[in-house]
Amino acid sequence: MLLLAGASAARAERDVIIFADFACTESAAGDPDDCLAVKALQDAQNINILAVVASGGNATRQVSHRLGRMLFPDLRILPGSNPRVRWRTKTHEIVADLAMRAGAGVSVLVLSPAGDFAMTLRQRPGLLDVIKDVVLVAGRAPGDRFEMVPGGRVLRDMNYEKDRRAMQEVLPRLFRHRVATRFVGFRAAVNTTLPKGFMDRRFVPDAQRAWARKTRFWFGARLPPFDVVAAMALTRYVRRLQCHPVKVEAGRDLLVRPARRSYFSFCD
Secondary structure, three states: OHHHHHHHHHHHOEEEEEEEOOEOOOOOOOEOHHHHHHHHHHHOOOEEEEEEEEOOOOOOHHHHHHHHHHHOOOOOEEEOOOOOOOOOOHHHHHHHHHHHHHOOOEEEEEOOOOHHHHHHHHHOHHHHHOEEEEEEOOOEOOOOOEOOOOOOOOEOOHHHHOOHHHHHHHHHHHHHOOOEEEEEOOOHHHHOOOOOOOOOOOOOHHHHHHHHHHHHHHHOOOOOOHHHHHHHHHOOOHHHOOEEEEEEEEOOOEEEEEOOOOOEEEEO
């Protein structure tokens, strides 16, 4: 009985590959949400992080990789590329190999521009056969301006804007292979409450305080880190997110429109 219970627990574990642009600094220009999202999943039950690709985005790829290795010495942190770079590297080969060895049921969390994800799929197109689902921090409804207070900060969809072509390459592949894909919008941070204990308040506390000051200044309220909210989609807390089926238009903006049925969904 004990052996059977152990085998059942092992099967319940979710293998995850993460693409993140670490920029968890104490300055107002920093964005600790990637770091906090990875930490939340590292501490979550039944989550096995196969690798984290430290891409460029909120910081350069070199800074992202250095921060990732410093903060997560127990994880496999791989060097990524800067946005709009289109050459394959050893990282893309390693990530593809890890996913293929893990077998069917791999989840992918993209917290950064999608360039490294796109190049990994180019490296091994068969990877889509083992990917169970994908979560992307990107997308907005037509006409939506994320502005909580009049005259306040208007957030742009930076993960998409920094590398539109990568997302335009990835999305048709996901759709053709019927991969369940969630887009987590900025409004999810307003409409979702983080579960108690999901985010480690003691982890990079100075960077967390900088985030709180920044969101209060920009939006008039302290908001939970966007990427931490997205990470919830890979845990038992996914039902806290308000997600609905959508069709997606990837042009100048990444726009989502309601659909009756779709492999794609938008959480806002």
